[in-house]
Every structure is written in C-alpha cells, then in structure tokens.
Amino acid sequence: MMHAYFSDDQLRHHGKTFIVAGERKPIPEVPERAEILGGAVSRLGLALHAPGDFGIEPIAAIHDGKYLHFLQTIYPEWQAAGGSELVIPNIHPFDRNGPYPHHHVAKAGFHLGDTSCPVSETTWYSAYASAQTAIAAARHVRDASDASDASDVGDESANTAYALCRPPGHHASSNIAGGFCYLNNSAIAAQELRAKYDKVAILDIDLHHGNGTQHIFYDRADVMTLSIHADPCDFYPFYWGHAQERGIGAGFGFNHNYPLPLGSGDAVFLNALDQALAVIDDFNPGAVVIALGLDASHDDPFGGLTVSPDGFARIGEKIGALTCPIVLVQEGGYVSNLLAENLYQFINGFRVNHKNSPLSEGPE
Numbered sequence: 001m002m003h004a005y006f007s008d009d010q011l012r013h014h015g016k017t018f019i020v021a022g023e024r025k026p027i028p029e030v031p032e033r034a035e036i037l038g039g040a041v042s043r044l045g046l047a048l049h050a051p052g053d054f055g056i057e058p059i060a061a062i063h064d065g066k067y068l069h070f071l072q073t074i075y076p077e078w079q080a081a082g083g084s085e086l087v088i089p090n091i092h093p094f095d096r097n098g099p100y101p102h103h104h105v106a107k108a109g110f111h112l113g114d115t116s117c118p119v120s121e122t123t124w125y126s127a128y129a130s131a132q133t134a135i136a137a138a139r140h141v142r143d144a145s146d147a148s149d150a151s152d153v154g155d156e157s158a159n160t161a162y163a164l165c166r167p168p169g170h171h172a173s174s175n176i177a178g179g180f181c182y183l184n185n186s187a188i189a190a191q192e193l194r195a196k197y198d199k200v201a202i203l204d205i206d207l208h209h210g211n212g213t214q215h216i217f218y219d220r221a222d223v224m225t226l227s228i229h230a231d232p233c234d235f236y237p238f239y240w241g242h243a244q245e246r247g248i249g250a251g252f253g254f255n256h257n258y259p260l261p262l263g264s265g266d267a268v269f270l271n272a273l274d275q276a277l278a279v280i281d282d283f284n285p286g287a288v289v290i291a292l293g294l295d296a297s298h299d300d301p302f303g304g305l306t307v308s309p310d311g312f313a314r315i316g317e318k319i320g321a322l323t324c325p326i327v328l329v330q331e332g333g334y335v336s337n338l339l340a341e342n343l344y345q346f347i348n349g350f351r352v353n354h355k356n357s358p359l360s361e362g363p364e
C-alpha cells in the first residue's frame with residue numbers, strides 16, 4: 001500500500017487572520033484541514049505514519065540560513081519588543097540585496113512576503129514538522145529500490161508516497177514566506193530526490209501558481225517546474241505564473257506555466273495537464289513531485305476554478321500513468337464539503353494507474 005505521512009505537530013500552527021483587499025479575514029489555512037484530509041486517507045485504507053526527524057539539513061538545502069533563524073527566533077524577539085500577538089509585516093524593502101536589517105519590524109518585512117503568513121509561537125514547530133513529513137515521503141520513495149525487502153516490488157508501496165503537509169509550502173521561496181507557506185515542502189522533497197536522480201520534475205496542480213517553487217529552481221535545469229493554476233492576471237500571486245516565465249540562464253526552458261481563465265473546469269484543466277505531462281515525458285525525470293493542491297475544486301472557498309471530484313479522479317489517473325517514482329505533497333485545498341472527497345478521488349484515480357508501474361532501476 002502507498003505510504004502516507006503526517007505529524008501531530010503540524011496541527012499547532014494557527015495564523016488566525018490575514019488581510020484581503022484591505023479587509024481582515026479569518027485565515028482558511030486551519031488545522032482542521034489536516035484532520036479532514038487525514039479522514040480521506042483513512043477511508044482509502046492507508047495508515048498515516050509519523051515522520052522521523054531528519055534534522056535541519058534537508059531544509060537548509062533549499063532555504064537561506066538567515067531565514068531559518070528568523071522563523072525560529074522572531075516570535076520571542078517580537079514579543080520582547082512589545083509587538084502584537086502575531087508577527088505581521090507592515091513595510092517591505094524595494095529589493096532584498098541590501099544590508100540585512102536588525103530591527104524586528106524590518107526583519108518581518110524582509111522575510112514575510114504578504115500578510116497571509118503571520119508567525120505565532122507555534123509556527124516554526126508546525127512548518128518544521130510539515131517539512132519533515134515531506135522529507136519522510138521523499139526518502140521512502142528514494143530509498144525504496146535500495147531496500148532489500150523484495151516484497152514491495154510490483155506493488156505501489158515502494159515507488160509512491162503521500163505527504164500530508166500542513167502548513168503548505170509552494171508560495172515560500174528560499175528566504176520569503178507567503179500565502180500561508182513558510183517552508184517549501186515540495187522543493188525540499190525534490191531536492192531529497194535529487195540525491196539519487198539526476199533529473200526531477202515538480203508538477204504543481206494547486207489553484208494558485210507555485211511561485212516559491214518556480215523562484216527556487218528558476219536558474220536550474222536539473223529540477224523542472226510546471227504549474228497549472230488560475231490566471232495570475234486576476235488571481236493570487238499576481239506577479240508570477242504567466243506563460244512567458246520560462247526560467248533564466250541554465251534553467252531557461254525548464255519552467256512551464258499553464259494559467260487558466262477563472263472559472264475553468266475539468267475539460268480545460270485536463271487539457272493543460274495533458275500538455276504538462278507531455279513536457280515531463282520529454283524531460284524524462286527519474287522522479288516526480290506532485291504539489292497536490294485541491295483548491296481548484298468548484299467547492300473551494302477561493303472559487304478560482306471549477307474542477308469536480310470526478311475531475312480530480314481523472315487528474316489522478318493521468319498523473320498515475322507516469323511510470324517513474326512519485327511523491328505526492330499536499331499543498332492547498334480549504335475546508336469545504338468536498339475537500340475530503342477530492343483527495344479521495346485523486347488518490348483513488350492515481351492508484352488505478354500507478355500501482356502497476358515498474359520500480360525504478362536506480363540511479364540514472
């Protein structure tokens with residue numbers, strides 16, 4: 001059976017409020033999401049395994065040291081300076097190439113890209129645990145074909161795993177949080193896979209463009225990034241996610257965006273997915289990370305796209321047809337009547353095709 005990972009520490013973070021078009025609103029990225037998604041995992045007959053603690057090193061392979069220090073220390077620093085209950089930025093630098101600031105308000109503006117990633121007393125613990133969950137799933141897949149236990153061969157357990165990550169990660173760059181994301185779990189998983197595979201692809205199917213992931217790998221040819229999302233001309237994260245963003249330097253041609261008109265449903269989404277999968281096929285990666293957002297659902301409170309549960313089953317089937325090892329990393333998808341159903345349908349569809357795919361032969 002597919003291995004699934006989750007840590008209870010991931011439930012500790014609760015950002016409470018953020019600002020949308022000037023209005024303070026409750027943050028939809030709540031701990032309850034993980035409980036709902038965990039229910040779908042149980043219904044699929046999968047056990048949730050607690051990840052091991054793999055330490056900071058796999059996280060530091062993606063994230064800047066100053067940023068990791070900031071996430072661990074800004075809350076007590078902010079409190080000692082008489083700051084509010086949550087660390088929320090109110091000023092940002094024109095660019096981040098200048099001298100590193102020492103004031104707590106300046107550091108908050110330097111590392112927090114928007115108001116939707118407040119730092120509370122528990123944020124670091126949950127973000128760290130969420131990253132460990134992604135690492136556990138990536139290592140399970142990465143190390144599977146090296147294991148002596150031959151009983152896994154021929155079933156789905158060795159070459160796929162699901163990381164129930166929360167908080168999500170794909171809006172976080174190497175040194176900037178954003179959009180409910182602190183540590184880029186999908187990027188960390190991809191880098192873990194790179195230890196074995198020369199080429200890895202990250203396919204992001206979240207409603208929102210994976211801007212953090214794109215930024216992290218923008219100049220690299222060894223990790224291809226692809227994202228299908230609501231058109232950023234009209235939707236968060238606005239500044240990134242356009243089709244003309246193709247990568248730079250050695251990474252040119254290794255970033256692919258598929259912006260979809262607001263309100264697009266199954267047919268339009270599946271058509272973009274076919275295009276993205278054809279590009280992945282040409283790239284021929286040793287392993288693939290799916291940044292598995294479920295907020296493209298027609299029932300999601302963000303309301304950007306209108307994918308149905310049947311659509312998620314089809315998306316899962318098409319992705320499951322990839323023959324290489326696959327790590328599923330949970331991204332967005334918010335509390336709604338269909339949240340659990342969408343994950344159930346996706347993984348069910350995925351397993352139909354992926355369970356019979358061959359094990360990787362090992363390093364390329």
Ligand SMILES: [Zn+2]
Binds near residue numbers: 333
């Ligand atoms: Zn999203």
